[in-house]
Amino acid sequence: MQGRLKDRVAVVTGAAAGLGKAAALRLASEGAIVEILDLNDGSAAVAEIEALGGTSHSIICDCANEEQIAAAVKAIEARHGRIDVLVNNAGILSGRKPWHELSKQEVERYIDVNYLGYFLVTKAFYPLILKSQTPRVIMVASRTYFLANPGQMAYVASKGAVMGMTRVLAKEMGEQGIPVNAVMPGMVATPGTTEHSQEEAFNRVMGNQAIKKRVQPEHLAGLIAFLASDDAELITGQMILCDGGGYLH
Numbered sequence: 001m002q003g004r005l006k007d008r009v010a011v012v013t014g015a016a017a018g019l020g021k022a023a024a025l026r027l028a029s030e031g032a033i034v035e036i037l038d039l040n041d042g043s044a045a046v047a048e049i050e051a052l053g054g055t056s057h058s059i060i061c062d063c064a065n066e067e068q069i070a071a072a073v074k075a076i077e078a079r080h081g082r083i084d085v086l087v088n089n090a091g092i093l094s095g096r097k098p099w100h101e102l103s104k105q106e107v108e109r110y111i112d113v114n115y116l117g118y119f120l121v122t123k124a125f126y127p128l129i130l131k132s133q134t135p136r137v138i139m140v141a142s143r144t145y146f147l148a149n150p151g152q153m154a155y156v157a158s159k160g161a162v163m164g165m166t167r168v169l170a171k172e173m174g175e176q177g178i179p180v181n182a183v184m185p186g187m188v189a190t191p192g193t194t195e196h197s198q199e200e201a202f203n204r205v206m207g208n209q210a211i212k213k214r215v216q217p218e219h220l221a222g223l224i225a226f227l228a229s230d231d232a233e234l235i236t237g238q239m240i241l242c243d244g245g246g247y248l249h
Contacts, residue, residue: 001054003031004229008134009080011035013063013121014090016042019140019188022217023087023224028054030225032085035076037061037069037121039090063090064117069124082131085228088118088162089140094155107154114158119165130176136228137173139166140220141182143241163239170237179236181227186215186243210245 010027014020016038024034028049034056036042042058049056057079061072076083091114097106118139129135142159144152163182170180187205206214223242226232241247 001028001031001052003029004231005085005225006031008032008084008228009035009076009082009132010085010087010228011037011076011083011125012087012089013037013061013117014039015087016040016045016058019185019217019220020087020089021045022221023089024056025049025052026218026221026225027085027087027228028052028056030229032228033080035059035072035079035083037063037072037090039063063121064113066120066124069120073124073128076125077128081128083125083128084132084134085136085138086122086125086129087138087140087224087228088121090117090121091140091158092155094144094152096149096151098151099153102154107157110154110158111161114155115161115165118162122169129178134230135176135178136232137169137178137180138224138227139163139180139182141166141184141239143184143186143243143247145184146247166239167237174236179227179232179234181232181236181238181240183220183223183227184239184241184243185220186241186246188215188217188220205246206244208246209243213244215242215244 010032012020012024015024015036028034036058046056046058059072061068139162141162144156145160166182220242
């Protein structure tokens with residue numbers, strides 16, 4: 001496929017559905033070869049990409065499990081020898097639970113998946129990123145960190161950690177010319193968010209936005225594709241909101 005990401009190899013975690021799938025489809029539509037890592041079967045996403053004329057593979061992988069990540073890295077290295085774009089997206093979303101009712105195990109689960117998972121995946125793929133002429137690392141964070149929603153302490157803490165990691169990696173990887181950025185969507189109707197939120201909640205959030213239009217997975221996917229492109233070569237260490245101006249409220 002032709003496009004500004006032609007023949008670049010992109011790894012997108014948590015891309016069997018939701019935001020990750022939208023990102024994988026957008027990157028593929030711009031010419032990238034997409035490797036999908038997900039706990040669930042990503043063959044449906046692969047089929048959609050192939051229907052567009054693109055190239056994609058899916059690997060079942062728990063992105064908080066070092067052994068499974070290592071196996072995925074080995075398979076992708078055998079196929080491509082490098083990666084150009086890493087999108088860390090795999091994670092768990094939060095319901096509402098007061099902080100004093102959380103168990104140690106519940107908090108650790110969010111940290112393990114939403115933060116340490118990003119760290120482990122980035123560390124494992126780092127040698128393949130170094131082989132790229134156009135490397136990019138993109139983290140999917142959350143504007144919930146700024147909003148500090150009651151009942152989401154563990155989730156907010158894990159996403160805040162991702163933002164801190166993004167800034168540190170931007171400085172450390174900057175020595176190798178690798179931009180590292182985080183994207184933060186508004187409230188998006190994905191299978192994960194609809195499990196915890198009713199239609200009224202989505203409408204209330206949209207009503208607080210400067211632009212009264214519901215944020216879709218494709219909006220965030222467009223931002224990710226931009227950050228993966230040559231146009232974003234000198235953008236690094238940034239936390240970029242894609243929420244219709246909801247944070248302005």
